[in-house]
Amino acid sequence: AEDSLAFTERVAREMAEVGWETGIELAEEKGPAPIMLDKFTVTAQMLTRRPEMVNDGYRVGDQVRGSILIARYSRYMQQFPDSLTDRIADKGARYSHHTSIAPTGTISLSLANNASNGIEPSFAHLYSRNVIREGRKTKERVDVLSFELLEYRKLINPSAEPDGDADNSLPDYFLSADDITPKQHVDVQAAAQKWVDSSISKTANVPTDFSFEDFKDIYMYAYDKGLKGCTTFRFNPEAFQGVLVKEEDLENTTYRFTLDNGEIIEVKGNEEVEYDGETHTAANLFDALKEGYYGKL
Template sequence: TEEVTKVMAEVGWEVGVELAKEKGPAPIMDEEFIITADMLAKRPEMKADGIKLGAKVKGKVLMGLYSKYMQQFPEALRKEIAKNGVRFTHHSSIAPTGTISLSLANNASNGIEPSFAHHYARNVIREGKKSKEKVDVFSYELLAYRELVNSSAMPFSDKPEEQLPDYFLDSSTIQAKAHVDIQAAAQKWIDSSISKTINVPTDYDFEDFKNIYLYAYDKGLKGCTTFRFNPEAFQGVLVTEKDLENTTYKFTLEDGTVIEAKGNEEIEYDGEIHSAANLYDAMKEGYYGKF
C-alpha cells in the first residue's frame, strides 16, 4: 500500500511540474512569503541555507525545499518544484469510496477500504416512498466468484455447497489495528485528506474501542472514523443482512398496532411494503412520508 501511494504521488508531482512549465504554475507558487521567527524555528534548514528573518521567499521554494511532506521525495524533483512550481497545490486524497465505487465501478474497488460486506443492504431514499428502500448489494468479488466458480455462493449460508472460502474477508472480519495500519501506510504519501472506516461489532468492549483511537494517535493518523451498528440510535446507510436478522425492532404504529419483527422482515403498512428496520427508523426519526 505504501509503495503504491508513493508511486502515485511521485508521478503526480512530476506531471504537475511539467504542466507548470506548459501552462504556468498555481498562482501561490510565485507569491512571496515573509519569513517569520516561527518558520525559522520549525525549519532550521532554512537558516542553514542562509535565509534570514524577514526575507521574502516564493511559495514554490518553500514547498519544494522546506515542506516536510515534500522532503521525502527525490531531491531532483524537489529542485524542479522550487524552480518551476507546480500546476496545483495538492495532489492526493483518499475519500471514503463506498458510494463512488458502487455508483461508478460495480462495487469493484473501495480504495483502502475492504469490502463492507459481500452481501448487505443499502438504504436508499426514493421519491414518493414513505420510508427508505432496502436494496440488496453484492460485492464485486462475490459476483465474480459466482460467475467463475460457484453460482450459488452466498455469505453466511448454512449449506456447505453455498459457503464462501475463508479468504473472503470484509470489514467485519478485519481487526481494528489492521484498519489503522493500512491507513498509516497509505497516508505517508497523501498530502491532502484521507479517510477510512473501522467497523466494530455492536457489543465491542469500550476499552478496546478507546484503544483504537490511542493506537491511531500513536501511528500518526490524520483522522480516525469508527462505525458501530446500534439500531436504537441510528441504523446507518449500509447494514449487513446478519445484523438485521439478529436485531428485533418493537414499535407502535399510528393506528395503535404494536409491531415486533426482525430487521429484515417485510411489513405492509399504509399501502407500502417496508423493511421492519426502515419503518422503525422512519418513525423514530420523524421522516416517515416526507420524501
C-alpha cells in the same frame, strides 16, 4: 499483515510520485499553480519551525518563492527524492496538493460496479443499502453485492454465497470490513497517509458485540500513529441503523412498535411490514418514525 502494510505504503508512494511528476509536466505545458510563483515573507515563526531555512541562509524579512517553500521545507515533500523536489523548486507544479483518499463507497457503487473502496475492505460481500426513492415514505432496501463476489460468480461459481454451504462457500481470502480488527484499520490508514498531503478518510468497522475495553483505546492508538482523523462505525439499531446494513444484523435485531390501541408488536429488522399503503422493512420503518422523517423524503 506487515506485507499488506508495506504494499499499501508502496502503492501510495508510487501514486504520489507519479502525480507530482505529472504536476511538473503540466506546469511546463500550462504554467504552475499561482501560489508556486507567489513570494512569501520569511517570519521568525517560519525559521523556528524550519531551522533548515536558517542553515540555508534565510533571515526574517527575506522573500522566498512558494515553489521553494513547498519543495524544500514541507515535511511531506522532504520524503521524496531530490531529483523530484529540485524540479518543483525550480519550475513549480500545476497544483499545490496532490493526494486525497476519500471513502468511495457511494461513488464506487454508482460508477464502477462496486469495484473499489479506497483503502477500505469491502463492507460485506452481500449486504443492503438504504436509499431514498422519490415518492416513498421510508428508505428502500436494495441488495448489493461486492465486485469481487460478482466476478467470482462469473468466473468460478455462479452459486457462491458469503455463508454458503460447503459447495458454494467463498474462499477464506474473501475478507470484509468486520474481519479486520479496528487496530488493523488504523494501521492501514497510517501506511497510506504517509504519502497523502491532503485529506484521508477511513472507517474502522466495530462489531456490535465488541467490548468497550477493546474499543476505548482505538482513538488513542490512532493518535499515536499520527492519523489526521479516525472514524468508527458500530451497528446500533437503538441509535441509527446506518446506510449500509448486513442481513445478519437485521435478523438479530428486534424492533418494537406500539399501535394506537396500545398493543406492542415485535418484528425482526429484516421482516417486511405493511403500513400506510406501503411495504417497508421493519428497520427502515422504525428509523423513519423515530427520526421524524416518515413521509418527508
